[in-house]
Amino acid sequence: MATTRAILLPGAAEFPAASFPQYKVDAQRRPLLAYVSGEEGYWTLIAPQGLTGTLTAVISYYMETAATNYVRLEVRVEAVGDGDSQDMDATSGWDTTNQSDDDIAVPGTQGYMEQISVVLANKDSIAVADYVRIGVKRVAPSGTDAADDMHILAVELRDAA
Numbered sequence: 146m147a148t149t150r151a152i153l154l155p156g157a158a159e160f161p162a163a164s165f166p167q168y169k170v171d172a173q174r175r176p177l178l179a180y181v182s183g184e185e186g187y188w189t190l191i192a193p194q195g196l197t198g199t200l201t202a203v204i205s206y207y208m209e210t211a212a213t214n215y216v217r218l219e220v221r222v223e224a225v226g227d228g229d230s231q232d233m234d235a236t237s238g239w240d241t242t243n244q245s246d247d248d249i250a251v252p253g254t255q256g257y258m259e260q261i262s263v264v265l266a267n268k269d270s271i272a273v274a275d276y277v278r279i280g281v282k283r284v285a286p287s288g289t290d291a292a293d294d295m296h297i298l299a300v301e302l303r304d305a306a
Contacts, residue, residue, distance in 0.1 A: 150196055153188040153279060153300040160186055166283075171296065179209070179294040185282035188300065192224065192275040198305030200265040202243075204281060204297060207258045208251045211293035215248035215286040220263045223278040224271035239280065240269035248286035251295075258298070 155168060155176040166178040166186050178186055202220045219242045225231050231238050243265050252259050271277060279302065283295055 147201070147303040147305060148195065149301055150193050150200075150304055151190050151302040153190070153302065155297065155299070157188055158186040159189060159278075166297070169296075175298060177296040177298050179296055180283040181294060182283050182285050182290055185280055186297075187278050187280035189276070189278050190302075192271050192273050192277050194273055196271065196273050196304055200268050200271070200305075201303045202263045202265060202279065202281070203301040203303060204261045204263070205258060205299045205301070206261065206295050206297045207256055208291060209294040209296055210255050211251050211291040212253055212255050213251065214289040214291040215250055216261075216291050216295055217248055217284050217286040218245045218261055218263060219243065219280075219282045219284050220265060221280045221282075222265055222268045222271060223280075224269040224275040225277075226272055226275045237278075238269065239278075241267040242282075243267050244284075248288045251291045 155178045166180040166184045169179050221239045221242045223239045245263050
């Protein structure tokens with residue numbers, strides 16, 4: 146049985162200096178991040194107690210107007226533990242990117258929510274109490290890109306415990 150270890154919400158997102166999603170609130174007052182292809186946001190947390198096994202990022206989203214074509218996401222992890230040899234002021238230590246399995250067909254009706262699960266096979270040896278960043282980036286799919294804002298509502302971090 147999967148266990149939720151962290152809920153990452155739009156208001157807590159952090160952004161690179163360029164190519165980042167826009168923070169918005171929809172007509173129903175739900176906070177979201179509006180992603181177009183090439184944009185990335187990330188969240189910082191301390192790895193929680195009980196973290197074991199396979200990690201999965203579950204991204205809840207809906208499309209602003211698109212009802213056809215595809216999206217693809219990349220999720221990456223940076224985990225820094227006590228005693229690691231990383232100069233936090235000078236470098237980042239992101240692990241290899243994890244991608245959604247295939248192109249994800251967007252919901253057939255605009256505004257309908259769906260979830261994308263990305264298994265974090267590359268998770269930077271994350272361990273309990275590590276300082277962690279989770280990055281989510283929208284990338285171009287192999288098929289036709291849903292050329293519209295992808296509204297990300299939340300990212301859930303689950304493990305297999």
